[in-house]
Amino acid sequence: MSTITQLIHSIPVDELTGAIAVPIYQTSTFVQEAPGVNKGFDYARTNNPTRETLEKIIAELEGGVKASAFASGLAARLTLRDQLLIWAVNMCWD
Numbered sequence: 001m002s003t004i005t006q007l008i009h010s011i012p013v014d015e016l017t018g019a020i021a022v023p024i025y026q027t028s029t030f031v032q033e034a035p036g037v038n039k040g041f042d043y044a045r046t047n048n049p050t051r052e053t054l055e056k057i058i059a060e061l062e063g064g065v066k067a068s069a070f071a072s073g074l075a076a077r078l079t080l081r082d083q084l085l086i087w088a089v090n091m092c093w094d
Protein backbone atom coordinates (compact mmCIF):
# COMPACT_ATOMS: atom_id res chain seq x y z
CA MET A 1 0.00 0.00 0.00
CA SER A 2 1.38 3.43 -0.88
CA THR A 3 2.11 5.96 1.85
CA ILE A 4 -0.67 8.28 0.66
CA THR A 5 -3.23 5.46 0.69
CA GLN A 6 -2.05 4.38 4.12
CA LEU A 7 -2.32 7.97 5.38
CA ILE A 8 -5.86 8.40 4.05
CA HIS A 9 -7.00 5.15 5.63
CA SER A 10 -5.35 5.95 8.98
CA ILE A 11 -7.35 9.16 9.57
CA PRO A 12 -10.19 8.29 11.97
CA VAL A 13 -13.78 9.42 11.44
CA ASP A 14 -14.98 11.82 14.15
CA GLU A 15 -17.51 9.90 16.25
CA LEU A 16 -19.53 12.99 17.14
CA THR A 17 -19.99 14.51 13.68
CA GLY A 18 -18.87 11.86 11.20
CA ALA A 19 -16.29 14.28 9.79
CA ILE A 20 -13.37 12.70 7.97
CA ALA A 21 -11.00 15.53 8.98
CA VAL A 22 -9.64 15.40 12.51
CA PRO A 23 -11.11 18.26 14.56
CA ILE A 24 -8.71 20.66 16.25
CA TYR A 25 -9.57 20.99 19.92
CA GLN A 26 -8.48 24.47 20.96
CA THR A 27 -9.07 24.16 24.66
CA SER A 28 -6.69 24.03 27.58
CA THR A 29 -8.90 22.23 30.10
CA PHE A 30 -11.56 19.54 29.93
CA VAL A 31 -14.58 18.89 32.18
CA GLN A 32 -14.00 16.31 34.90
CA GLU A 33 -16.68 14.36 36.76
CA ALA A 34 -14.55 14.64 39.92
CA PRO A 35 -10.90 15.43 40.66
CA GLY A 36 -8.87 12.92 38.68
CA VAL A 37 -11.96 11.37 37.05
CA ASN A 38 -12.06 12.38 33.39
CA LYS A 39 -12.79 11.04 29.92
CA GLY A 40 -9.11 10.57 29.10
CA PHE A 41 -8.18 14.23 28.94
CA ASP A 42 -7.72 16.74 31.75
CA TYR A 43 -5.27 19.42 30.62
CA ALA A 44 -4.08 20.14 27.08
CA ARG A 45 -0.39 20.29 27.97
CA THR A 46 -0.47 16.67 29.11
CA ASN A 47 -2.69 15.32 26.34
CA ASN A 48 -5.48 16.33 23.99
CA PRO A 49 -7.55 14.50 21.34
CA THR A 50 -5.92 16.26 18.38
CA ARG A 51 -2.36 15.45 19.46
CA GLU A 52 -3.33 11.88 20.39
CA THR A 53 -4.70 11.33 16.87
CA LEU A 54 -1.56 12.84 15.30
CA GLU A 55 0.65 10.52 17.36
CA LYS A 56 -1.38 7.45 16.35
CA ILE A 57 -1.21 8.37 12.65
CA ILE A 58 2.55 9.01 12.75
CA ALA A 59 3.19 5.73 14.58
CA GLU A 60 1.16 3.83 12.00
CA LEU A 61 2.86 5.50 9.03
CA GLU A 62 6.32 4.84 10.48
CA GLY A 63 5.48 1.25 11.37
CA GLY A 64 5.99 1.94 15.05
CA VAL A 65 4.05 1.11 18.16
CA LYS A 66 3.93 4.65 19.56
CA ALA A 67 4.90 8.18 18.56
CA SER A 68 5.22 11.37 20.56
CA ALA A 69 4.43 14.90 19.42
CA PHE A 70 5.77 17.94 21.25
CA ALA A 71 4.78 21.59 21.29
CA SER A 72 8.39 22.73 20.98
CA GLY A 73 11.85 21.52 20.13
CA LEU A 74 12.94 22.17 23.71
CA ALA A 75 10.25 19.84 25.05
CA ALA A 76 11.36 17.11 22.64
CA ARG A 77 15.01 17.64 23.50
CA LEU A 78 14.45 17.51 27.27
CA THR A 79 12.36 14.35 26.94
CA LEU A 80 15.08 12.69 24.89
CA ARG A 81 17.72 13.78 27.39
CA ASP A 82 15.70 12.41 30.31
CA GLN A 83 15.22 9.09 28.54
CA LEU A 84 18.91 8.83 27.75
CA LEU A 85 19.78 9.58 31.39
CA ILE A 86 17.48 6.78 32.54
CA TRP A 87 19.06 4.42 30.00
CA ALA A 88 22.57 5.41 31.08
CA VAL A 89 21.77 4.78 34.75
CA ASN A 90 20.29 1.39 33.90
CA MET A 91 23.36 0.50 31.90
CA CYS A 92 25.67 1.43 34.80
CA TRP A 93 23.81 -0.77 37.25
CA ASP A 94 23.35 -3.70 34.90
